[in-house]
Amino acid sequence: MNPIAAQLAEARVDEAARPVPLHVEGYDRRVALTEQELHALLELGPVHLRRSRARGAQQRTASWELLGRLVNPLDDARALLHHGDEVKYRRASTHAAGLVLQHCADLGRSYWGFMSADWATLAGPTTLQFLAARTVPTETTVRPFLVAIGYLLGGVTDLEQFGTFNRKHLAQLVFGTDAVELALRQAGEILDQ
Numbered sequence: 001m002n003p004i005a006a007q008l009a010e011a012r013v014d015e016a017a018r019p020v021p022l023h024v025e026g027y028d029r030r031v032a033l034t035e036q037e038l039h040a041l042l043e044l045g046p047v048h049l050r051r052s053r054a055r056g057a058q059q060r061t062a063s064w065e066l067l068g069r070l071v072n073p074l075d076d077a078r079a080l081l082h083h084g085d086e087v088k089y090r091r092a093s094t095h096a097a098g099l100v101l102q103h104c105a106d107l108g109r110s111y112w113g114f115m116s117a118d119w120a121t122l123a124g125p126t127t128l129q130f131l132a133a134r135t136v137p138t139e140t141t142v143r144p145f146l147v148a149i150g151y152l153l154g155g156v157t158d159l160e161q162f163g164t165f166n167r168k169h170l171a172q173l174v175f176g177t178d179a180v181e182l183a184l185r186q187a188g189e190i191l192d193q
Helices: 003-011 035-048 062-066 067-080 085-105 116-123 127-130 142-151 168-174 176-193
Strands: none
Touching: 035 062, 035 085, 062 067, 067 085, 067 142, 085 116, 085 142, 085 176, 116 142, 127 142, 142 168
C-alpha cells in the first residue's frame, strides 16, 4: 500500500464504530397515507403544519394525534441537528418539518416513499426558487434544515440536485461543527503531504 493510501486508511473513521444518526428501522415506514392522515394534513394546511405556537397552532389537537407516525420521526431528526439553541434555527427546523408534511399531503404519500428527486423538488434547485414556491412566508434558513432532515430520514442521496448551497453548513447541521472541522483538518493534512 502506498504511503498516501495508508494515511487515508488511518484517517478514516471506522464505519462500524460511527454512530448512525437516526435509526429508522423502529418507525412505521409505510409509504401510503391513511385516509385519516391525509385528512388531518389537509385540515391543518401549510400554516398550521409549521406548529408555531406564535401563530396559534395547537400541538394537541385531534389532527396532530392522527399524525404521530409522521411527526415523531421528523421531531427525532430535528432533535439530532446541530444548530445550538437559537430561536431562528428552532423555528427553521419546525418550518422545514411542516414543509415535509405538506409535501406528503401534496404527493399523497409519506416521506418514507420520497425519492431523492422528491426532496429536490421540495427544496428547489436554488434558494430563490425554494422561497418563490412557498405559499406562506419562509426564511432562507429553512432550506438547509429541509435538506438535513431529508438526509437523516434517508431520502436525500444526491446533493447535486440542490444546486449551489453551503455544503459545509449542511454537514455541520448533520454531524456537528467539531466533527466537520476534524474531518477537514485531517483531509488538509493528507493533501499537504
